[in-house]
Amino acid sequence: MKIFKWFRKGPELRAKDALRLGALAAPVVSELPLHKQRFVVVDLETSGLNTLKDKILSIGAVTIEDSAIALGHQFSCTLRRQNLTVSESVLIHQIPPSEVAAGIRPEKALLSFMEYVGSSPLLAFHASFDQRMLVREMEDAFAYQLRHPFYDVAEIAPLLYPEHNMRNPGLDDWVDFFGLQVLQRHNASADAMVTAELMLILLKRAEQQGIEDLATLDISLQNWRRRQQSGL
Template sequence: MAGLLSPPRWWGTLKREWLLYHLGDPAFRFMFDPPPDQEWVSLDCETTGLNVRTDEIIAIAAVRIVGNRIMTSERLELLVRPERGVSAGSVRIHRLRERDVAQGLPIDEAVKQLMRFIGSRPLVGYYLEFDVAMLNRAIWPLLGQGLPQTRIEVSSLYYDHKFRQLSPYQRQVHADIDLHFSTLMQDLGLPLREAHDALNDAVMAALAFVKLRQLRGD
């Protein structure tokens, strides 16, 4: 039965070769290399809003994780210059004003730096799907495809951790599990940094990832 549910091993190889063949810029072939053992990259983006089709990235941060160590000395912090400016509403959230990002990088240069920093390492984040969708909108014109790395969602790891602690009855009735980031961090006994700062959010997601791996016995 497992063989029917899981794709055969050759399928992954075939998919990789297909993606490499259609890669728009061969300079980024390294993203398809085998990832370094026990290494990940935690990332976060700040944006002008939550619409992945129309809003823009204004800050990107990423930090490497090696084993159980968060390599804050090996981090990437980028400001990105948006094409349509920054609204007052978004400034209230991330505190980045238009003049703060006016000298930021163009988005295509920013994502190139990010891809070089990530390499082939799996990606870690909190609600990572949104960040990757925003990044892929900028990466697609450069590569003809999005980021190929494996993605690890911290909120999913936390959900699995809490679900294992529920009684059989609670599992049957689908007891609610609070996935708010502040709840997650406090429950794991981890320090809360100021939120809506790309580097702080990337570091906190990395802390949660390392703690959850330890609790799972990885």
């Protein structure tokens, strides 16, 4: 009996895109202490909340390294999308259709972002949404499997500050909790910066609690999730 293997045919790539894709760094399992770890904090603005069909409209990202935000090395771009429907999500993020129509070619934008990420883990607030969007967009554009780990600041914050007494706190709630000064919100670059500022506070708290590296953070988060599920 013959066994046939079916393979999904990848998209046709421009030669330059294929070269850049092949040169992307794979994620590295780091044993660095947290205060030395490089993180990429990312925020996405999208055409909606359906991770199966909506599109990334803009990407904002900043780098944390040596427990500091690299202010001179940020990433920001708007992706070109044709025939964009002006949804409630687009209106909230204040991205005019003209800006989206004049944006960067999506494949180029995604490759540039992944080059910025390098081998580093990613951070986001409610990271599962950003992760699912990026995984699907990279798969659709390049048949590329995104394997970089994502850490959810919305989980790390209550893990380290269980005394917060807030019910399902959002990013604005944590901003108020720590008294952070925020000049702008609801665009990708601004939200990534706010998330990074919050993470700096959390990194200091993690060090005080003996969470020294990513492996220890992973274990702490797993234990925290179990407690949440059991209602403790």
